[in-house]
Amino acid sequence: MEATYQKRSRVIFHVDCNSFFASCEIARDPSLKGKAVVVAGDPKERKGVVLAANYIAKQRFGIYTTMPLWEAKKRCPQLVVLKPDFHLYREISEKVFQFLATFTPVLERASIDEGYLDITDCYSLGSPLDIAEQIQKELLQMLHIPVSIGIAPNKFLAKMASNMKKPLGITVLRKRDVPKVLWPLPVQEMHGIGDKTAKKLNSIGIFTIGELAKAEKVTLQNLLGITGVRLKEWANGIDPRPVDPESGEKWKSIGSSTTLPRNVTEERILLEVLRDLAQSVSNRMKQKGVVSSTVQIMIRYSNFQTITRSKTWENPFQEAEEIFQRAVYLLKRHWNGNPVRLLGITAVDVFDKKEAVKQLDLFHFEEEAKKESLWNTIERLQQKFGNSIIQRGSELFRDKSGDNGKSL
Known part of the structure; x- marks a missing residue:
């Protein structure tokens, strides 16, 4: 990655807070550490729905977002159920982004719990891996918020990289890694493709990211319009979009x-x-x-x-x-x-x-x-x-x- 700095190509981070709503609740009440925690719309009702779950709830008990609360409790009788506190989540989000802004002003908020940083000109702070480790360590120490970080030459690859190891992962994804790492994956695992788009692609025989990368541009444009062309570029690791602080x-x-x-x-x-x-x-x-x-x-x-x-x-x-x-x-x-x-x-x-x-x-x-x-x-x-x-x-x-x- 140091060589990347020397060549002056872009170095983009995607920082993604892990199980953000649940992490905020645990940060407020450290006694919840080590417990299965969910945020639910109406914890007093059997018919409530899970809105967010921490990784213990997800990985140990198979609890997921939109699962009926009664089923989540059946899978984990000791489940800690909390009502959502959006004021808290936005307050902690603001602190996260204020901290990230100390590394570079080229920072784009993608949502309440994720953002992009362009650290191309931050070589004086160390290597990209050094910077990522510092961000991850200090957010955990200061705010008790775990994050995963993707490091790549563009926003799309950085986003894909941050999803590869959770929680507390740091993943480097280079353009040359795309055929080996991304192409075997099903298209629905690609950032920017939802269920409806995946079904449309499946209908014309495109099931993997690799097949999307090799598909005819005209075919994709007829099927999805300009979005199809953009998705083909992303599948080939191409994404010229800048990190936009004003977005x-x-x-x-x-x-x-x-x-x-x-x-x-x-x-x-x-x-x-x-x-x-x-x-x-x-x-x-x-x-x-x-x-x-x-x-x-x-x-x-x-x-x-x-x-x-x-x-x-x-x-x-x-x-x-x-x-x-x-x-x-x-x-x-x-x-x-x-x-x-x-x-x-x-x-x-x-x-x-x-x-x-x-x-x-x-x-x-x-x-x-x-x-x-x-x-x-x-x-x-x-x-x-x-x-x-x-x-x-x-x-x-x-x-x-x-x-x-x-x-x-």
Whole structure:
């Protein structure tokens, strides 16, 4: 690796906190060390769902995320079950990244518990292995948080490397190692490929990362669009993306507002405007892969007086209907009835969808899955046939009765 420094090629770390939520709980209460620990949505209910598990729970008892809590307790009667404390997790996450920033300013937060560091210019601190060992040792001593670190010439390989040894692993993955180390693996084990994409690739005879690496570019593009081309590059160990320190700060909030053609006092019309704004915000959140727990509305009256009001809900959201319902709640609570000139909706403090762990019991978990399937179907129909292909009954009634409210 010292030779890598001398050649001045990139050296990228991917630092991944191991079983982060459970590790945070153990850091707060050291008496939990050596015990099987899970974080669950509703520990008092038999129908609760496991949201996170430490490695003792995973490796010794086979407990995994989304497992019904009653089954986890059956596998491990001594299981320690804790309610999630997202304030604690974000506080410790901030401390982790503050520490990592002491090594290099070229630091990118990928989520609450993982990030990339470009240490190409940090040769004065020692070899990459020395630096990785120092990071791992000091995070464990200071914050009691175990991390695995992948060392590679690019972000994709660093991410793959950090997954190879957990907990407390340090793995070096060079581009020349790709055919031997990565190509034999099934495609679903590759970063960036989920179950749906894996099934699509399987449908055309691609089952391993090696087969993906050798597949025809045109075939992949026809199947997956530009994503297929990018995945082929990654499978060959190619990833030119830089570590971007601003990437985690770019989408702190996502909003949409509109000035109305005339001053409006009819609640019905204001609700229609909110619905359109909610759809716009939802679409942009999905494009960025983020969710939020806080909705803010802005109301500007005809006299230009402007107010903003917000509320934070327990569970994160992304769907237009959820954003709309929350905005309606705020409008009904804070609109004083005076003529409105402008309306706006903003999803505040957005964060990566991967962080969105809902405190759901098993039945709500199933209900959410059904909703997501319905929303995805509606979205596909609207993309293919236009937004008007599916309308609420009230909208159809207004169209037939000649109500011109939709002209807004």
